[in-house]
Amino acid sequence: MRCLVISDIHANLIAFEAVLADTKSRSLTYDIVWCLGDLVGYGPSPNECIELLRTQPHVCLAGNHDWAVVGRLDLRTFHESAAFVVRWTQDHLSSQNMNYLKARSELLPHDDYLLAHASPREPIWEYITDVNVAEENFEYTSAPFCLVGHTHVPVIFVKDGRTGNVHIAMPSTNVPISLKRESRYIINPGSVGQPRDGDPRAAYAILDTSIGTWTPYRVEYEIKATQEKMRQDHFPLRLVERLDYGR
Secondary structure, eight states: OEEEEEOOOTTOHHHHHHHHHHHHHTTOOOSEEEEOSOOSSSSSOHHHHHHHHTTSSEEEBOOHHHHHHTTOSOGGGSOHHHHHHHHHHHHHSOHHHHHHHHTOBSEEEETTEEEESSOSSSSSSOOOOSHHHHHHHHTTOOOSEEEOOSSOOOEEEEEOTTTOOEEEEOOOTTOOEEOOTTSEEEEEOOOSSSOOSSOOSEEEEEEETTTTEEEEEEEOOOHHHHHHHHHHTTOOHHHHHHHHHTO
């Protein structure tokens, strides 16, 4: 099976559309979309992003911003600018799309894969940013492969099947990575709508489960068009400007 793996769209419709268009321009076929959560928050097009995802064969998890919008997280735990957009989204989201978010799962096992927004240990809100946190999280799943988002940074943590040691790998764009059956992995595709690795291009990956390969991709999108929509809706300047820098 070939999966288009995406995460953290964050209501950035133009970035999401660019990802889907890029798969077509590269002739990257896929059977299903695996979306690792945070469809909404930060960005100006929550309804459109949910509705576009629903045109695809897909599964989608709940993220922390999704939970905040449906009232399952206390907004006092969010930065002021993020909380602003959560409240804005609550005011603008259709009832149908609100119900869609409410129905999303925290964790989704699929054969040898475990899908989570943040981590196996804390599926909604834990950042796997270093080897120590990754090593701890390997103890919370028996799946050989765990896919997560939340940090907005493409990264792979590998637990060596021979030594048990965990190391970090930074994937190279367009370069397939062979997933070895004797090792275990926690893999993050990065963010579609708000990258934070210093590269403002939308990030996604193609996973081929039949041959065990993971291939990361980046695509440019019209950042200024998203920013203009954010300005029209009076979003905090901090959120508008960070899209330029991928931070």
